[in-house]
Amino acid sequence: KNQVEQSPQSLIILEGKNCTLQCNYTVSPFSNLRWYKQDTGRGPVSLTIMTFSENTKSNGRYTATLDADTKQSSLHITASQLSDSASYICVVFSPGDGQNFVFGPGTRLSVLP
Amino acid sequence: KAGVTQTPRYLIKTRGQQVTLSCSPISGHRSVSWYQQTPGQGLQFLFEYFSETQRNKGNFPGRFSGRQFSNSRSEMNVSTLELGDSALYLCASSLTRVGTDTQYFGPGTRLTVL
Numbered sequence: 001k002n003q004v005e006q007s008p009q010s011l012i013i014l015e016g017k018n019c020t021l022q023c024n025y026t027v028s029p030f031s032n033l034r035w036y037k038q039d040t041g042r043g044p045v046s047l048t049i050m051t052f053s054e055n056t057k058s059n060g061r062y063t064a065t066l067d068a069d070t071k072q073s074s075l076h077i078t079a080s081q082l083s084d085s086a087s088y089i090c091v092v093f094s095p096g097d098g099q100n101f102v103f104g105p106g107t108r109l110s111v112l113p
Numbered sequence: 114k115a116g117v118t119q120t121p122r123y124l125i126k127t128r129g130q131q132v133t134l135s136c137s138p139i140s141g142h143r144s145v146s147w148y149q150q151t152p153g154q155g156l157q158f159l160f161e162y163f164s165e166t167q168r169n170k171g172n173f174p175g176r177f178s179g180r181q182f183s184n185s186r187s188e189m190n191v192s193t194l195e196l197g198d199s200a201l202y203l204c205a206s207s208l209t210r211v212g213t214d215t216q217y218f219g220p221g222t223r224l225t226v227l
């Protein structure tokens with residue numbers, strides 16, 4: 001069964017600190033992996049998209065990594081800010097018949113002053 | 114450049130009724146996809162429309178349907194509403210097919226079924 005798991009479920013850090021969120025997937029076939037940020041009450045915002053051949057992609061203070069062999073991805077946030085408080089969702093796109101997005105449950109990040 | 118807009122933002126219906134939600138994509142975007150988000154199931158893909166044709170569909174019953182107009186605006190319809198249909202319904206637009214391109218999400222329509 002196609003599945004995306006994320007850890008931790010929730011995380012609390014102090015402003016200015018770094019953190020890393022994890023994503024493990026069992027999705028086949030695989031086309032790309034995406035990280036989204038979703039503020040409470042708003043639609044998700046795309047942070048990164050990585051294909052099979054890419055192992056690192058950055059977007060400002062956000063850096064995503066992908067290990068297609070172990071089917072793991074991580075999202076590293078550097079020098080966190082209060083505005084980083086949100087849910088971070090890992091998504092894998094599976095192409096072909098019945099192509100579909102497989103969503104992870106998200107990691108809820110709270111950044112405290 | 115205006116973002117993705119969804120109307121209405123909030124909706125309350127009763128079981129058995131039907132509902133139509135609307136999504137206007139970013140100008141020039143040809144793909145519109147729809148998602149359901151609930152606390153229990155998280156985000157789930159409903160379907161994608163590209164050039165007025167449904168291109169793929171998630172694992173939802175036939176009560177969920179949609180269409181796309183020539184100006185790329187899209188509507189989603191849910192018939193015979195059930196309590197479990199209460200959710201945040203999100204649409205997203207992209208320049209090309211959703212699987213290969215960055216998606217831009219709207220703010221969502223919060224549907225409550227009583």
